[in-house]
Amino acid sequence: MKQRIQIISTIVLLLMLLSATAIAQVGKPFIHDPSTLMESDGKYFTFGTGGGGLISTDGWTWYGGGVRPGGGAAPDVVKIGDRYLIAYGATGGGLGGGHNGRILTMWNKTLDPNSPDFKYSEAVVVASSDGVEDNDAIDPGLLLDPTDGRLWLSYGTYFGFIRLVELDPKTGKPIEGNKAINIAIDCEATDLIYRDGWYYLLGTHGTCCDGANSTYNIVVGRSRKVTGPYLDNMGRDMLKGGGKMVLDATDRLIGPGHFGRTVLENGVEKMSCHYEADLDQSGRSVLGIRPLLWKDGWPVAGDLFKEGTYEIESVRRGYALELAVDFVRMPGGMRFNRNSDEPIKPVASQQLADVINTWPAGNIPARIGDYMGRPHQKWTITDAPNDTTGYLGGPYYKIVIAGTERALAATADGEVVTVPKFTGASEQLWRIDQLIDGTYRIMPKLVPNSGKKLALVSIGDSSPTLAEFDFNSDNSKWNFKTH
Amino acid sequence: MKRITITTLLAVLMTQAVIAQVGKPFIHDPSTIVECEGKYYTFGTGGGGLISEDGWTWYGGGVRPGGGAAPDAIKIGNRYLVVYGATGGGGNHKGAILTMWNNTLDPTSPNFKYSEPVVVATSDGYEENDAIDPGLLLDPTTGRLWMSYGTYFGFIRVVELDPKTGKRVAGNKPVDVAATCEASTLVYRDGWYYLLATHGSCCDGANSTYNVVVGRSKKVTGPYLDNVGRDMMEGGGKMVAVTRGGLIGPGHFGHMILEKGVEKMSIHYEADLEQAGRSVLAILPLVWKDGWPVAGEKFKEGTYEIESVRRGYALELAVDMARMAGGMRGFGGQASNEPVKPVAAQELADVSKDWPTGNIAARIGDYMFRPHQKWTITDAPNDTTGYLGGPYYKIVIAGTERSLAATADGEVVTVPTFTGAPEQLWRIDQLTDGTYRIMPKVVPASGKKLALVSSGDSTPTLAEFDFNSDNSKWNFRMP
């Protein structure tokens, strides 16, 4: 076990190769301080500092075109009823030289500037800082409390306190007589979320606006009450600088900040942020969308799916997705009765070339079988070539048996097969979402002749099919393994 | 271990660094690993067993009379109760399970003497049971002693033994708790009884499909249900351990609690392709996820960032932060039609020349994926020692020989060159929550067993391990 050092560098190299594909979003996703992602008129929207914003038709490719008047910095958006409430800081947090700040809200019926209904209401001031007090009224974050329908706004920067005020969800104006409460220090770009009896205060620590040298990172504290105290995993109050890490620099995506949460459905959540620098995109500030996981009651950023060769494990039973082909034995059998002084040497594992000639040429069904680390259980998953479409946070993937073009595909009768050759057809494109418990959902882009949105599901221990996704069942969940 | 050429395929590369145990860890159906007088013991099918001084290097030498198959062992008071099946399974399914006591498991000890074995369960060759493959549980809530046994031939049964005598409790009737498995054992944790068992085919080398599954129950007598609510009587079972690359066919689970938060599981693999495809002992961390046991990851050599669970910052060299070229590339100043191209990341050569040459302190800092935060962790060369389930590791800044080391005053530094001294050797245990504990082999001039701990968000030190505090926990992150 000592002679392995010489290959370490190779391992590192390979790992880097594998990770080089973890990109943020595509298109022109350049933004700073993105607001929480909102869906409107079938498109996704986010607004940033300085006005304007990004629009995406699929959640993966983003371009400019969003319209938000008022300039200033770091807006947030929440949908209340059938209207959108937009909050923004009229100042830029030290941009004007001082900490004299104002936060305004305004309504719109749609976020789509092409819609005839697109018209912002007159902006109203909901919070301000006088430039001297321990607060800088920028960086608003909105929470419509799902338990009681009350609307909360957190705001502020490292200059003094993060404060919390209550707004009227009908008017977007401050509640008469409401006094701001201090809930944190040391952070900025805060956002409040509620989940399962807890209020979470997400904030950004560190230094922004310094490109690849930015130390921006997203932390969280939680409280049973919206007014705090917000404590971290060490029991430390965010009023004393506490905060548990949610997301920090990952490889070439540096300086995440400005958290926003998007709940797609039960068990499928995303978080939006910007990275101060995406080294793969000129080191510019870009929109990032990642899975949001919940671990022991704490939010943690999930991983962007990395292209590679995996075994696909069914969470139901723990078996592996495989081609339904004859099991090909490796040479030898029971090696129980060996002389213990026999020299110990490695045995080759089964290779694709050893078995591929025994496989049929046409479609082969997929099934789920005992993990054997065999070629018919190894899947290479890559961003589908010649396909630019995606979904919130990711591209569609091509899933083939490693070393071949044999591709996993959905069928018109709601089952899964492998076809001999990847053609790029929609039923061969797969959406992969990491779920809040860290497992994965795998869905075809399209089930032929069906409008249904079905996911890959273990209907038996050994039988995969397509069926409705159910987060409460291990049947709907998968893991990607590299053993 | 052998060498592998660079031309080896990716899949092999990814898995080759993961080996089971070293020495001659050849065994089938290992009993739960038991510590006795500073050594570790496990017994296997056919008599005999393995002994290890450190839990990592294993050799034959264990002595268990009675032959037969698939023993288990448990310490009760200051004695060891050893149980085994007199038959080997198969054939006519006529089986008998016997227990015997010993004051020690060390065959060189003057106290080493097995008591006369007594039969505690049988199968007559006709009934739906084959009385082999016993597993023992001393219930921590009641002090009662339970034994599960049986194979795919009929049912897994639970009987009660007398923990004082090792004999069957008079009048006790077996309870059927599972079907279609073998090599079962019972574990208690946190209000639940867990029935661990092995499914699939054994004894077929690299073609074996053995895998370890689990069901759980609020009562020791069942019903044991799996994650989809299926009774183990109907074949249910949630996966605990499966084939991993060249380690094929895990079976015969055994559970060890080293201390709070540090648990291990023992198994055999039917075939370790690295070790001639033979059946070997393996020890893995045991992780508990949502109330279910899952085989943890054997630590893999590689280059990592070491993340403090306390705050989420990275263990790093205390050197000047070296800026990368450029500054704000933010939301202003650039036309959005500027071509988008990759920017080089900071490399070791860009910064190492500015680092001091002597010892450099370790600290914890913002994650920046910079060279002073990347650690290459490898099995320490020229060191054959280890601990339960793993070798000691060398931890150096990637691309250098600058090595993490414990100091006599209970702190951590980096020394310019790895010398192999014990304070530069590190034990890495995955904890029950999936995070890791990192401990030096030795704290110089100290008998204390200290772990790497975050004393502040930005400050590492050595202190006593405390599973209840995130200060004591670390994660290994790959770029």
Added chain:
Amino acid sequence: MNFKRTTLLLAVGFLISTGLLLQGCSATSKGKTNSTSKADTARSIAAYFTPATAKPKTPDAEGFLQRWLLLEPINKPNRTNTVFTDSYIRHAFDTLYFSNQFTILPKDGDKAKVGEQELTWHALDSKNFNVKLFRFAYGLNKPVYGVLFWAVTVVNSPQEMKDVRMAIGSNSASMWWLNGKEAAILSGDRRMVMDDVVSTRLTLNKGKNIIRGAVINGPGMSDFCVRFLDEKGQPVKGLTISYE
């Protein structure tokens, strides 16, 4: 978002504003910022500090030291906090700014001459767990950005205490000494987080122990918090704090 930018840096500020404008949006409608000052603009430190008295002071419930001798800020222009590497701050704090810098136990009202500046020591009790240097400087009508602060306090220990640790948070960088020996260094553009940096195991002498700290800050907030932790990470009890 929040740029830490000082008024020392009009040029950079201009560039940033221009950049925003170039992007096609009126970023900072500075003229429209007409919110009225709610805080007391007649400057004072009274909201944050009280004059220290001779009465013995114990650490607060969590062990934070709230009584300090603070020297008015030394001008130390820095346009950004990202320059605060270990080497930079070692050099910055090795520099002699005033006589007996590393040994002095000043009295309230003592003066120190630093270049052209004549600065006064203030013996103060902080009303907060932390010491808000920004508010100290602001309240005294002194520069708040591009500054370097010195702080001294005396901790009385009823007996020798081994294996205690000094736990510090500061904004931005700082360096700390216990009884003349370096105890901790906090580099970089930092936020003040309690227990951010913790010293190695130290010994508090029976009787007086002198703690000295220096905090450097370019743009943005400046403050610090200090406490002692025992071997278990709990605040050390039984200490009293004085300034002489």
Added chain:
Amino acid sequence: MNRKRTLFLPAMALIILLGLQSGVNTALAQPPGQRPSLPPIPITSDTTHTLTRHFVPASAAKKTPDAKGFIQRWLVLEPVKKDIARNSILTDSYLRTTLSADNFSSDYTIIPKNGQTVKVGDQELKWYALDSKTFNVNLYHFTYAIDKPRYGILVWLVTVIDSPEEMKNVRLAAGANSASMWWLNGQEALTIPGDRDMVADNVTSQRLTLKKGKNVIRGAVINGPGMANFCLRFLNEKGAPIKNLTISYR
């Protein structure tokens, strides 16, 4: 551990035994010695060959699936003898080849009669209409009860499901020890290859349609050494068992 070893393979068994002993003795450092003799094992079971211990002869009485939907009434054919050393040879191809060769009828909708004999190769085999007392059908018990070979067997099965209405998108869910194949109304529905344990819902079919009225299920379970049994039920679109069926053997 449990090596699934058959009685009719003495040569192999011997090799395994020898291997076990020699391997043990050298590898595990056990001094060579006499293999200890077994303690006396009392026979407590009823060892007579009696069908009614585990089965009830099927009657004309109405039979529904059990509380979890398992089908307990079957026409079971006496075992076709097969020389199978290891169940790991039971690949998909092996199943297809063997089951089409050793078949009593290539009409997969045929319903044999209780007590009828059919010819498979040169073996004359008899049909038994049985209700299993357990959720699964234990073929080992069946072959023991009729005093036929228990290992190295192929067992053909037929049952008739009466559905009150047409049911679409149902799935046949089976577990078997060891390999098996299943047909619904003449159409292949499931193949379960390999050395398998009988696990409820181990394998499920694609979406099928149960006709209103009679539906014929044909099955074949093949086993070398070890236990032989199976369980089978129908699941609806939500994965819940279908229970409003009646089962007959005619």
